[in-house]
Amino acid sequence: MTRNETTWEGGGSPFAIGAKPLGMWLFVVSDALTFSTMLMVYTYSRLANPHWPAPFAFSxxxxxxxxxxxxLLSSSLTMVWAVDAMKRDDRRKTVQYLSATMFLGIVFIVIHMREWVHLINDEHITLTANPWNQPLFGATFFGLTGLHMAHVTIGVVYLGIVALGTRMGKFKTDHVETSGLYWHFVDLVWMFIFPMVYLMSVKR
Amino acid sequence: MKNATGIWALLLGLTLAEVALAYPSLAPAVFLLVLLALSVGKSALIIAFFMHLRFASRALTLALFPILIALILLLLGFLPDAQRVMHAA
Incomplete structure (x- = not known):
């Protein structure tokens, strides 16, 4: 490059963020469409069917x-604190907050698995059958919440790698910021799954 | 940090409001609209403050979100058809 190119020509940083967070933003947008479509399938089936199961008792x-x-909301808060600590170059605090976020992610997975076990064993809901004879319920419920749980599990592993790299001094602020974008997205998706799936099908 | 704690408390409050609204037995379509509005509000708070989009360049916001919102609105366009299916059944 013999001269400084303008932003329009590809020089500089058009979006004023690094390549890693930009890549994560693009992933987040595409993944948001995947979850939107699955939520739409669930909601459409729910609204179109007057006999849709309502297995979610208050307790x-x-x-x-x-x-x-x-x-999950609390894990997002500890993630914000991790990014903030990394910006102050406080690696010890960053690793502590990342560990807290991972711990909360694991707590989420454990509670969710308990919920699945309750639905399978006590309510007799599986992927293809349930007492209401509405097979789409199990397919959409387990498909949607299973995909989300997979994201949380991958997120816990991802944060573990970032925490290790941060502790060893190999990772920089943008690594922690990028993992934060992923984690907040996982939280954001749950903000739709909880009301659309659980609250729309409460047992009265 | 203080700001993030305030947003976290607000998100918790909105979640409890959603749970409280689940029991007065609203019509499904009405309840869905209320829940969608609250969820969009909660996700906007997460994107703006936790994901820091509020502090990012406007170019980034314009590059990422119009197409996402347009596609989600197109998906939402299918929802009224669910009522037709229900009444036809």
């Missing part, structure tokens, strides 16, 4: 799902 399902929401 344990709604109480557990509310606690899960509280846990």
């Amino acid at each position: 344990p399902s709604i109480v557990q799902a509310t606690v899960m929401t509280f846990v």
Whole structure:
């Protein structure tokens, strides 16, 4: 390059962020469309069917799902604190906050698995059958919440790698910021799954 | 940091409001609209403050979100058809 190119020509940083966060933003937008489509399938089926199952009793399902929401929101807060600590170059605090975020992610997975076990064992809901004879319910519910749980699990592993790299001094602020974008997105998706799936099908 | 704690408390409050609204037995379509509005509000708070989009360049916001919002609105366009299916059943 013999001269300084303008932003329009590809020089500089058009979006004023690094390549890593930009890549994560592009992933987040595409993944948001995947979840939007799955939520739409669930909601359409729910609205179109007057006999749609309502297996979510206040206790344990709604109480557990509310606690899960509280846990995920809290994990987002510790993630914000991790990014903030990294910006101050306080690596020890960054690793502590990342570990707290991972711990809360694991708590979310454990509670969610308990909820699945309750639905399978006590309510007799599987991927293809349930007492209401509405097979789409199990397929859409387990598909949607399973995909989300997979994202949380991958997120916990991802944060573990970032925490290790940060502790060893190999990773920089943009690594932690990028992992934060992923984690907040996982939280954001749950903000739609909780009301659209659980609250739209409460047992009265 | 203080700001993030305030947003976290607000998000928790909105979540509890959603749970409280689940029990007065609103019509499904009405309840869905209320929940969608609250969820969009909560996600806007997460994107703006936790994901720091509020402090990012406007070019980034314009590059990422118009197409996402347009596609989600197109998906939402299918929802009224669910009522037709229900009444036809």
